[in-house]
Amino acid sequence: xxxxxxxxxELGDLQGGVLSAYxxxxxxxxxxxxxxxxxxxxxxxFVEALRPHVTTxxxxxxxxxxxxxxxxxxxxxxxxxxxxxxxxxxxxxxxxRTLRGLPxxxxxxxxxxxxxxxxxxxxxxxxxxxxxxxxxxPGKRVHFLVMLNTRADDNGVALPALAARTEFxxxxxxxxxxxxxxxxxxxxxxxxxxSAVFAEYGGKKVPTRLEHFGxxxxxxxxxxxxxxxxxxxxxxxxGQGAVDGAGNWRPLAPGEFILGWPDEAQExxxxxxxxxxxxxxxxxxxxxxxxxxAAWDAWIAATAARLAQVWGISDLAAAADLLKAxxxxxxxxxVPLVLAPTPEARDEFxxxxxxxxxxxxxxxxxxxxxxxPKGERCPFGSHLRRANPRDMLDPxxxxxxxxxxxxxxxxxxxxxxxxxxxxxxxxxxxxxxxFLAHCTSLxxxxxxxxxxxxxxxxxxxxxxxxxxxxGPHGDDARFVVPSAEPGxxxxxxxxxxxxxxxxxxxxxxxxxxxxxxxxxxxxxxPT
Amino acid sequence: MPTIDGGHYxxxxxIPVRHDSDGALDRATAxxxxxxxxxxxxxxxxxxxxxxPGGLNSPFAxxxxxxxxxxxxxxxxxxxxxxxxxxxxxxxxxGKDPTVQQKFDTLxxxxxxxxxxxxxxxxxxxxxxxxxxxxxxxxxxxMRAIFGHCYGFEAVNDADTFAAYVAKCRIETTMSYNEYWPxxxxxxxxxxxxxxxxxxxxALAGLACAWWTGWPWWGxxxxxxxxxxxxxxxxxxxxxxxxxxxxxxAPNSDLPGVLKALYVQQRFCRFVETHxxxxxxxxxxxxxxxxxxxxxxxxxxxxxxxxxIRSDGVTPLAPTCAPQRSPA
Numbered sequence: 091x092x093x094x095x096x097x098x099x100e101l102g103d104l105q106g107g108v109l110s111a112y113x114x115x116x117x118x119x120x121x122x123x124x125x126x127x128x129x130x131x132x133x134x135x136f137v138e139a140l141r142p143h144v145t146t147x148x149x150x151x152x153x154x155x156x157x158x159x160x161x162x163x164x165x166x167x168x169x170x171x172x173x174x175x176x177x178x179x180x181x182x183x184x185x186x187r188t189l190r191g192l193p194x195x196x197x198x199x200x201x202x203x204x205x206x207x208x209x210x211x212x213x214x215x216x217x218x219x220x221x222x223x224x225x226x227x228p229g230k231r232v233h234f235l236v237m238l239n240t241r242a243d244d245n246g247v248a249l250p251a252l253a254a255r256t257e258f259x260x261x262x263x264x265x266x267x268x269x270x271x272x273x274x275x276x277x278x279x280x281x282x283x284x285s286a287v288f289a290e291y292g293g294k295k296v297p298t299r300l301e302h303f304g305x306x307x308x309x310x311x312x313x314x315x316x317x318x319x320x321x322x323x324x325x326x327x328x329g330q331g332a333v334d335g336a337g338n339w340r341p342l343a344p345g346e347f348i349l350g351w352p353d354e355a356q357e358x359x360x361x362x363x364x365x366x367x368x369x370x371x372x373x374x375x376x377x378x379x380x381x382x383x384a385a386w387d388a389w390i391a392a393t394a395a396r397l398a399q400v401w402g403i404s405d406l407a408a409a410a411d412l413l414k415a416x417x418x419x420x421x422x423x424x425v426p427l428v429l430a431p432t433p434e435a436r437d438e439f440x441x442x443x444x445x446x447x448x449x450x451x452x453x454x455x456x457x458x459x460x461x462x463p464k465g466e467r468c469p470f471g472s473h474l475r476r477a478n479p480r481d482m483l484d485p486x487x488x489x490x491x492x493x494x495x496x497x498x499x500x501x502x503x504x505x506x507x508x509x510x511x512x513x514x515x516x517x518x519x520x521x522x523x524x525f526l527a528h529c530t531s532l533x534x535x536x537x538x539x540x541x542x543x544x545x546x547x548x549x550x551x552x553x554x555x556x557x558x559x560x561g562p563h564g565d566d567a568r569f570v571v572p573s574a575e576p577g578x579x580x581x582x583x584x585x586x587x588x589x590x591x592x593x594x595x596x597x598x599x600x601x602x603x604x605x606x607x608x609x610x611x612x613x614x615x616p617t
Numbered sequence: 618m619p620t621i622d623g624g625h626y627x628x629x630x631x632i633p634v635r636h637d638s639d640g641a642l643d644r645a646t647a648x649x650x651x652x653x654x655x656x657x658x659x660x661x662x663x664x665x666x667x668x669x670p671g672g673l674n675s676p677f678a679x680x681x682x683x684x685x686x687x688x689x690x691x692x693x694x695x696x697x698x699x700x701x702x703x704x705x706x707x708x709x710x711x712g713k714d715p716t717v718q719q720k721f722d723t724l725x726x727x728x729x730x731x732x733x734x735x736x737x738x739x740x741x742x743x744x745x746x747x748x749x750x751x752x753x754x755x756x757x758x759x760m761r762a763i764f765g766h767c768y769g770f771e772a773v774n775d776a777d778t779f780a781a782y783v784a785k786c787r788i789e790t791t792m793s794y795n796e797y798w799p800x801x802x803x804x805x806x807x808x809x810x811x812x813x814x815x816x817x818x819x820a821l822a823g824l825a826c827a828w829w830t831g832w833p834w835w836g837x838x839x840x841x842x843x844x845x846x847x848x849x850x851x852x853x854x855x856x857x858x859x860x861x862x863x864x865x866x867a868p869n870s871d872l873p874g875v876l877k878a879l880y881v882q883q884r885f886c887r888f889v890e891t892h893x894x895x896x897x898x899x900x901x902x903x904x905x906x907x908x909x910x911x912x913x914x915x916x917x918x919x920x921x922x923x924x925x926i927r928s929d930g931v932t933p934l935a936p937t938c939a940p941q942r943s944p945a
Contacts, residue, residue, distance in 0.1 A: 204940035215938035225941045400894035554933070564934030568890065584890045 097316040097344050097351065101161050103370045103602045104147035104348070105171050108528055109317050111308060111509045112169060112239035118286035118297035119241075119248040120511050121256060122376075122524065124222055124271040125234040125263055130183035130612070132267035133233065137172070137182065137610035139262040140236070145169035146603060149319060157319065167251035168240040170259070172606070173374070173598035175199060178233030182609055184367075187616040191362035192599075195533045196373060200596045201225045206537050208545040211562040213380075213591040220378065221273030223594025230271060232596055235376065246288040246295030256281070275378075275593060276515040282378070284511035284524055299424065301512050302381045302521040303559070303589075305414070306424035310455055310478060312505040314342040316351075329455030332502045333481055335495025337458060347507055348372055349530050354502045359530065363616045370602035372528050374509070375536045376595040379560070380522040385587045390414065393583050400581050401573070408433060413583065416571045417558045419474025420454070426474065428457045431467040431574065460487055460495070466574035470550040473559045476543040478505065483549060504543075505529070506536050522593065532597055558583065560590040620790045624866025625684065626737040626744055627793035630786045633768040634690065634727040649690055649727040652766040656688050659759065662924040666935035669926055676756035677733075678924025681872050682748055684795065686733035688763065696721040729767055731783065734795060736871040745787070749780035797870035807859065812852045819848020872923065873916045880921040883929040884911055 099109075106112070112120070127133030148163035174182070176197045179189060195203055201223075204210040216224055223232070236259050240252040263270055272279040286297035299306040313330040317323050323331075327341040332354070334340075345353030349361050350369025361368035394410035403409040411433065415421045419428075421436050423445065430436040443450035459475065459482035462468055468475060470482075481487060483500040509526035529535035542548075545562060547555040556562055558569035567586040573579060601609060608614045620627055635648040660673035677686040699719050706712045738744030753760055753776040760779065764770045773779045823844020827837040869878065884907070892903050912918060921928040 199942070201941045204938070205936065210936040210938050210940060211934060212937055216941050217938065396894070556934075562934060564932065566886075566931045567934075568886065579889075579893065582886070582890045582893060 096321060099147070099316040099344065099348065100370065101147040101149065102163075103604055105600050105602070105606075106145035106147050106169055107171050107237065107239065107509060108347070108372055108507065108600060109147045111311070113286055113297070113308065113509075113511050116241055117169060117239035118288070118511070119239070119252065120284035120524075121238045121240075121252060122282040122284065123236045123238070123256070123259060123280070124232050125236065126229065126231060126269045126271055127178070127181045127233050128229070128267065128269065130181060133178070133182045134610050134612050135266040136234070136263060136268040137606065139266060140170065140172055140259065141603075141606055141610050143170050143258070144603065144606065145171055161319065167249045168238055168255040170255060171237045171239075171600070173235045173237070173600045174609075175232050175235075175596050175598060177231050179599065179609070181233050183612055184609060184614050185616050188362050188364070188367055188614050191360070191368075191616075193373070193531065193533060195537060196597045196599065198597075199225075200375065200377075203537065203597075206541050207592075208540070208556075208562050209592050213588050214562060218591060219594040220275040222271050222279075223273075223378070223596065229269075232271060234268070235598055242288075242295075242297065244294040246285075246297070275520065276513065282513060282524060284513045287512055301523055302383050302514075303386055303414075305418055305420070305422050307523075308508065309420070309424050309451070310474075311508055312342055312347070314347055315344045316348075317341070317344075326452075328452065329457060332498050333458060334497040335481075335484065335486070336492045336497075337460075342502060342505060346503065346505060346530060346535070347528060353530065361530075364614070367601070367605045367608060367614055367616075369604075371605055372530060372600050373532050374526045374528040374598050374600060375532055376510075376598055377525045377527070378513070378522065378593040378595050379525050380520070380591045380593045382519060382587070382589050382591070383521055384519045386589045389585075389587050389589070393585075397571075397581055397583070401578065413571075416469050417472060417569060417583075419468045419472035424454050426454055426457055427468040427472075428459065428462055429453070460484075463488065465572045469569070469571050471547060471552045471555060471558060471569055473557050476550060476557050477539065479543070479549065504535055504538050506539060522590070524595075528600075558586055563588050619861065619863055620793070621737050621743045621863055622790075622793040623795050623797070623864040624737060624870055625734045625793070625795050626748065627734045627790040628731065628745065628748075629788050629790045630731040630783050631691070631788060632729040632731065632764065632783070632786045633725075634729055635766055635768050636726055647727075648766040649692060652727075652729065652763065653690055655762050655766070656690070659688075659763075664924065664926045666926070666933045669933065669935070674924045676759045677752075678922070679755040680735070680748075680751050681876070681923055682736040682744075682751070683923070684734045684736075684872055684875075686731075686735075689730045689732075690727055691724070691730050692727040693724055694722055726768075729763070734793070742784075745784060746780045749783050750776040753779040795870070797867035797875070799867070802865060802867070804865070807856050812856065815852035815855070816845055816848040819844040819846070819851065823847070873920065876921045876923060877916050880919065880928055881911055881913065883921075883927055883931075887929070 101109075125136070127136065145166060146163065149157040149161050150163060150165035151157050176189075176192060176199060179192070189197075195206075200207070200209070201216055202225075204214075204216070208214060209216070225231075238252060238255050238259070240248045240255075242248055260270060262268075270280060274280070274282045276283050287300040287302065288295040289298045289300075299308055301307045310330060313323050313327045315323060318326060323341040328339045331339050331341045343352055343354045343356075345351040345358060349371045350358060350365055352358055390410050390413060394406060394413050397403065397413050398406055398409035401409075403412070411422065415427055420426050421430070423436075423440070425436045425439050430439040439453070440450075443453050457480075459468070459480050465471075465475075475482060479498075479501050481495070481497050481501075484496045484498075485500075486495050489495055507528035509528060510524045512521065512523045514521045527536040543550075544557045544560055547553050552570070555568060558567075561567075563586040567584075569583040569586060571581040571583065573581070605614075620629075634652060637648070638645040660671065660675050661668050662675040662678050663669045663671070677683045702713065702715070707715055735748050736744065738747060740747060764773065764779075764782075770782065773782050820841055821844070823840035823842075824837065826844070827840035830836075832840065869875070888903070888907050892900055895903065926933055
């Protein structure tokens with residue numbers, strides 16, 4: 091059998107931050123700025139001013155792994171990327187024939203999709219959003235998102251390049267007549283500042299994986315063809331790609347994440363024409379998610395006490411740790427319950443693999459749910475199963491013959507690339523994450539996961555119950571933790587609060603460098 | 618998959634819609650339009666947080682046999698375009714002239730579709746008549762408003778004539794589906810080796826016959842072919858017969874069973890929440906009170922009424938604001 095042709099993504103045509111998260115590549119600090127173009131000329135001038143400075147997906151050397159000259163770029167101190175809302179593309183004068191090829195949900199924008207996303211419930215409602223994201227006057231409509239990501243020094247402070255880049259972008263906007271939109275919720279209303287949570291290590295401040303509830307985040311992320319140099323995705327796809335019934339992993343099709351490439355349905359999906367406009371671009375949902383750390387800590391303390399009483403756990407801290415793990419599907423340090431269902435097993439796992447070593451990172455993703463068909467290790471309703479059910483929805487998953495099982499087939503078209511960083515808007519209890527979900531179909535991928543898996547429970551034998559961590563929670567919100575020990579009843583965690591609420595965001599299109607040129611020059615030609 | 622399947626009766630009825638004008642000439646419109654108007658304003662069940670606050674329930678919720686029911690107006694079939702053709706055949710002397718227009722199918726008039734599944738009974742018609750009589754008795758005004766736009770409805774004047782009228786318009790349901798089996802239903806399927814066994818038995822029988830009668834070699838061959846064909850035909854018949862069998866009814870999957878299950882489920886969840894961790898004695902006492910007050914063995918009382926999302930007084934999570942669009 092001859093090896094199939096490997097898709098070779100043209101890295102210099104893709105914007106950076108899509109193939110891999112800047113946070114993971116040594117850029118733990120970010121700044122997102124929003125703009126409005128009063129007319130097409132101003133907007134196109136702004137795009138043209140920024141275009142030469144856009145960071146592409148070309149690689150830079152990693153420790154011990156020099157990059158081929160072919161795909162190289164010098165490592166910048168501060169990256170720059172740009173994305174557009176539908177109204178931004180309208181303002182830029184993109185032709186009608188191209189615009190009408192764009193997906194419905196992207197045209198709607200996130201606020202209009204509230205019913206699908208659960209943003210029409212309680213504290214997710216638009217009234218609670220940062221001013222800049224509230225749909226209001228047409229003159230304040232969000233058109234462009236400029237994303238800056240930067241490296242930090244040993245004190246956890248952004249390199250000076252961030253301030254310089256910010257100045258450059260603001261000057262360009264001023265000169266071109268493009269309006270900066272303020273009204274962000276942080277100390278500086280002109281933009282959204284983001285930062286990884288830092289920790290002291292050997293006298294230095296180093297960025298961690300943690301988000302504000304204390305979980306290690308950004309562990310699992312889909313792996314697809316062409317994503318890494320030298321076919322690294324073959325090894326990386328274990329636990330992160332698609333799995334067949336027998337347990338063999340492969341990278342997902344690139345068209346699930348990058349427009350204009352074959353997808354998991356083995357076709358190139360229709361996209362806005364000309365194809366050059368769409369190819370190598372991607373969509374993403376920008377969601378600013380507030381984490382109510384105070385409510386979370388209080389509820390965890392109270393419910394852990396109840397768990398300790400019901401399950402006979404003497405150590406309250408251990409009960410809290412177990413409760414958090416059952417809700418997330420991973421222990422707070424990232425070790426998955428499927429592989430290590432008890433604290434002892436978790437410690438054993440961390441003895442076997444050094445925490446955060448490459449082996450550990452590979453090991454914490456390498457699992458399927460076939461061995462845990464009742465959720466005794468990892469509850470069905472946990473965040474991890476809902477976000478990426480892997481093989482658990484396999485209708486033939488209970489067959490003893492592994493070759494007859496279907497693996498992750500029902501899940502392969504519902505994957506999203508997770509990007510973004512935590513934020514701390516200063517003051518009391520005003521922390522969270524800016525979550526970016528990249529995919530080629532926001533409707534089929536991001537919105538499906540949000541609506542059917544996070545905010546509903548049917549696929550997880552949980553009726554109307556939502557994700558215990560990020561879902562909206564009403565009067566009867568509860569989370570059932572099955573027990574693995576015979577005779578020991580399940581634990582029902584009740585009275586869940588609204589721990590995570592939407593604070594703003596929208597749907598964006600990240601064009602390729604080719605499309606960015608056409609947009610900036612006003613030469614998008616769909617004929 | 619027949620009309621009665623999984624213990625449920627799946628009715629499909631197509632009722633012709635009137636062609637004449639509706640109402641006085643100064644506001645004349647098509648019956649199909651007026652019918653759609655009536656259907657659009659018929660309340661749906663209170664089974665979603667969006668519908669529940671309205672308070673008006675579906676007329677179908679007045680019956681404790683109906684699981685799902687819907688009306689729709691079918692006016693014309695979709696034309697899928699010209700028949701598929703092969704360019705080489707078309708170019709040959711036998712090909713059809715591509716410039717000649719092909720006919721497309723139409724319906725004579727719009728038709729009202731009634732599709733419902735309800736609990737079947739032991740009655741000789743599977744419970745069709747009694748269900749239709751119940752529909753009329755419980756919701757005569759709504760049925761008059763809907764069926765009044767249909768052809769021949771003038772002849773309906775009571776429950777019996779209504780039942781006969783709809784039954785006359787019934788067609789066989791060929792694709793029925795309900796999902797009440799927890800896990801896999803206890804069915805034994807046919808496997809390829811199983812079917813081949815029948816073929817093998819046929820072949821052996823043929824050969825035995827040839828041996829018994831002492832036929833020459835071609836007789837053996839003939840008997841073999843005949844035996845194989847007979848075995849294959851018998852297997853095919855048997856598979857077709859098994860396929861036509863109704864799906865077995867899942868335990869307690871009639872509507873009273875489903876409603877009682879929903880009723881108990883909501884209360885049992887709360888019971889577990891409240892009593893988890895209690896000592897055995899307290900728990901047993903509380904559970905006996907729970908069983909007594911909810912009468913677990915009485916399928917009809919207390920129970921959840923049809924057509925509502927829940928019955929324990931808890932307000933379901935519902936939208937509190939409307940989606941917003943930027944003004945143009």
